[in-house]
Amino acid sequence: MTPEVPDELDSAPLAYENAEFLNSPDGRLLRIIAEYQEPMTRFRRERIQDTVVFFGSARFRALDVASSELELLENTGSAQAAPEHEQPARPGEIESGEPSRLKLKLAEAAVEMARYYEDARRLAGMVATWAQTLPGRRHRFVVTSGGGPGIMEAANRGAYEAGCKTIGLNIRLPFEQHPNPYITPELNFDFHYFFMRKYWFAYLAKALVVFPGGFGTLDEMFELLTLAQTKKLAKKITIVIYGSEYWKHLINLELLAEKGAIAPSDLELFQFADTPEEAFRILKDQLTENHLESDYEREQQRLERERIPVEPAPNAQEMLGPDITKTR
Numbered sequence: 476m477t478p479e480v481p482d483e484l485d486s487a488p489l490a491y492e493n494a495e496f497l498n499s500p501d502g503r504l505l506r507i508i509a510e511y512q513e514p515m516t517r518f519r520r521e522r523i524q525d526t527v528v529f530f531g532s533a534r535f536r537a538l539d540v541a542s543s544e545l546e547l548l549e550n551t552g553s554a555q556a557a558p559e560h561e562q563p564a565r566p567g568e569i570e571s572g573e574p575s576r577l578k579l580k581l582a583e584a585a586v587e588m589a590r591y592y593e594d595a596r597r598l599a600g601m602v603a604t605w606a607q608t609l610p611g612r613r614h615r616f617v618v619t620s621g622g623g624p625g626i627m628e629a630a631n632r633g634a635y636e637a638g639c640k641t642i643g644l645n646i647r648l649p650f651e652q653h654p655n656p657y658i659t660p661e662l663n664f665d666f667h668y669f670f671m672r673k674y675w676f677a678y679l680a681k682a683l684v685v686f687p688g689g690f691g692t693l694d695e696m697f698e699l700l701t702l703a704q705t706k707k708l709a710k711k712i713t714i715v716i717y718g719s720e721y722w723k724h725l726i727n728l729e730l731l732a733e734k735g736a737i738a739p740s741d742l743e744l745f746q747f748a749d750t751p752e753e754a755f756r757i758l759k760d761q762l763t764e765n766h767l768e769s770d771y772e773r774e775q776q777r778l779e780r781e782r783i784p785v786e787p788a789p790n791a792q793e794m795l796g797p798d799i800t801k802t803r
Contacts, residue, residue, distance in 0.1 A: 506667065506668075507668060507671060510666055510667065510668055514664055517661060518662075518679070519788050519790075520661070520788050521659075521661050521662055521787065522612065522614055522783055522784070522787075523613065523614050523640070523642070523662070523679065524611070524614060524615050524617075524679075525616060525617070525680070525766070526617045526618070526680050527606075527619065527680070527681065527682040527683075527758065527762075528619045528620070528676050528680045528682070528683045528684070529595060529599060529618065529619070529620045529626060529629075529686065530626070530683065530685045530686065530688060530691075531591065531595060531625060531629075531630075531717075532588060532625045532688040532689055533621070533623045533624050533625040533627055534624075588625075591629075591686050591717070591718060592625065592626060592628075592629040593629070594717070595629035595630050595684075596629040596630070596632050596636075598630075598633065598755060599618045599630040599632070599633030599634045599637075600633035600634065600636055600637045601752075601755045602618055602633075602634070603617075603618050603634040603637040603638075603639035603641070604637045604639075605755075605759060606639065607637070607638075607639055609767070611783070612783055614640055614783060616682070616762060617640055617641065617679075618630050618631065618633065618634035618641045618642070619641070619643075619644065619679070619680070620642070620643055620644070620655075621643070621644055621646070621672075621691075622643025622645030622654045622663065622665075623643075623645060623655060624655055626687075627655060628657060631658050632655070632657040634657070635657040635659075640659045641658060641662065642659065642662040642664070643655065643658035643662065643663050644664050644666065644672050644675055645663070645664060645665045645666065646666050646669060647665055647666065647667050673698060676699075677698075677699060677702060680699070680712060681710065681712060681713070681765070681766050682712060682713040682714070682715070682758050683699050683712060683714045684715045684754060684758070685717060686717045687717075696714075696716070699712065699714065700744055700745065703744050704737070704741055704744060710766075711766075713758060713761040713762060713765070714744060714745040714746070715746055715747075715748050715754050715758060716745050716747050717748050718749065719747040719748075723747075728742065729742065
């Protein structure tokens, strides 16, 4: 008996269009490579040479001029507000004597963190404005953050208000979250892998500013400090820890040296600052000394006196020309 002719098959998906494969454990290597190559391509197209990275708390919203109420977020990078009993006391509650001791403490902390928001916003604007004056055909010391709310938003906002490009390296989380609106759209990134996001924080950074924050801020700060301490970075990186009262109350870094856990010279890997002006002076002086006054940098500046072109930089195909056959 002759078997029935099977129905005509649909075309199989191309491997790079097969979502089931790309999102499977077997596709992990391709996902990792994509989180390296796709950002690299965009950084080149947008003519980004290096960055100044801002770390800090994502949980506090800004104290906007139109509102006197502060609000805590549910989690780092979350779009949802924390439960009501965890929120800072509102002005009306304080006047009526209703709030709990926890809510009063949170209100005091929220005001403090709002000040740090404004300091980060102002400092980022100062860095971006200065960086705009530097010669060359690529953008220097571009303000970069983790792309979320809080201090990250403040940094992107300061650079945006200065009329400069600004980068957001966001991370895909299991709860609702979104990038802040001040990131340059072409430089808005969303990573799946924390380690690839950390790679891009470190790879382009010539300076790091660490504002008060939580677990994520501590993790990122010590990661960069360890890379600098172990000389794994092929460049000098300036690390400014902002808000000495907060940080010295939280961590006794001098104790590490006193107990021999780190070398006394490791305390020179960072500097404290308490005002935007003080932090900017440190950043400007060290970035100039380490990255603008070398013989190589002076020669590059001599060769690149014209302004940064408006059009995107060419891609690999455009740079290499007809020697490479185009593909569709």
